[in-house]
Amino acid sequence: MSTYVFGPVRSGRLGLSLGLDLLGARICSFDCLYCEVGPTDALTTAQKPYVPATRLLGELSGFAASGPPALDAVTLGGLGEPCLNTDMDRIIDGCRKILPGIPVAVLTNSSLLSDPAVRKRLVGADVVLPSMDTLVPEEFATINLPHRNVSLEAIRRGLLEFRTEFDGRMYLEILVLEGINDSEDNLARLLDFCRDVRPDRVDVVTMTRPGAWPQARPASSATLARFRESLGAVLTETTDGHGPAALRGRSADCPGRRDASEGIVSRVAASLGGRPQTIAQLSAALGLAEGDIRRAVETLVREKKIQAKAAFDDVFYFG
Ligand code: SF4
Incomplete structure (x- = not known):
């Protein structure tokens, strides 16, 4: 039974993707209103090997030996922010050795990208999927409920810096909630930001499941259309979920891997x-x-x- 390896699950952006949980618990630098895995238990920016590379890669080796189906990606995420795990670079390297030829993707809420050490650990990934829901400070405080050490301006600069250092693909995700970050001010700031950071694609999404906090309401289709049109966003499957925790909740096995007796x-x-x-x-x-x-x-x-x-x-x- 795997603890930190889950899936694979199919997603609109990554295809059939195997998930790795780098936290093992609800540990995050944000406590987003819309979080699909519930309120954050440990709101922190402390970086540690929460799930050590040896432990996680040992499980991954067991998965690889079990005759898995053809994967499109292995995705580093979990029940919180995976960049908090200081073994990220070792885990990326290990994935390449254990699953050669399979792209390594990382989901992140972007909060730690202002730290050069975090960017260095992340730069070996093939695909990075950072979130940026708003560039309006008041909206950021309301929707993402960040740890007090996290600064929106530092995130903005960190993402721009990372873009110059990273050769892989960047898929930026923006989650919009009605009445919270759907303002024209936010849209204008995001538009400027996208022009600067030049992500390979932009996904504008909203909640499709109840979030951690009852005040979170999904954006209307008119609001989503307005954001998508302005930002040139790609339409994605709405069942993908959002952020680092997006894949963690859908941990049921795909048909190729499940035990035949499992109903x-x-x-x-x-x-x-x-x-x-x-x-x-x-x-x-x-x-x-x-x-x-x-x-x-x-x-x-x-x-x-x-x-x-x-x-x-x-x-x-x-x-
Ligand atoms: S949605 Fe992602 S970034 Fe936000 S609290 Fe949940 S795990 Fe953390």
Whole structure:
């Protein structure tokens, strides 16, 4: 049983991606309103080998020896901010040796990119997916609830600096919440920023699952269209989730890897253990027909193993 290796799961940007959890707990430099894995337990900027490279790469070697399906990427993330892990560079190198030819991607909230040591540890990745939800300080404080050591201006400069040092692909992600960071002021600042940083693609997304805090509301389709049009953003699958924790919640195995005796019910239960999802989201994450998912969900509700909650004009199930 893997603790720090999960998936693979399919995402719009990375294809079939194996996830690595570099934190092992809810440790983050932000406590975002929309976080899909719940409130941050340890709000910190302290950098440590939270999950040591030897431990994580040992698990990855076991996965590689099990005859895994063809992967499109291995993605470093977790239940918080992966750049807090000081073994990041060793983990990137280890992934290349254990899974040769598979691109290494890193999800980050960008908060530590002002630190040259963090940028140096990250520069060996093939793809970096930094988040930047707003460049308006008041909006930043409201939506990302950062640790007191984190400065928005330092993040902005750190990302620009990283762009000059990094030869790989950069996919910038902007998550918009209604009434919080959907201002014209933010859009104008983001537009200037994108012109300077020149990411390979920009993804404008919103919440598709209940977030950590009840005041978070998804942006309307009109707001998303306004941001996407201005920023030239690429439309992504809305089931991808967001930020470093985006892949962690969808930890059910893909069909090529799962034990043949493992049923749909247990796969659905495992996936819902990570975060609340709708029938459609479960279907996309697990690659199963909605009818099969619905039957499994009904079984789990009957057995009182999961609960249902109405939100965003849909029904979310959670374990
Ligand atoms: S969304 Fe990402 S950056 Fe924000 S609190 Fe959750 S894990 Fe941290």
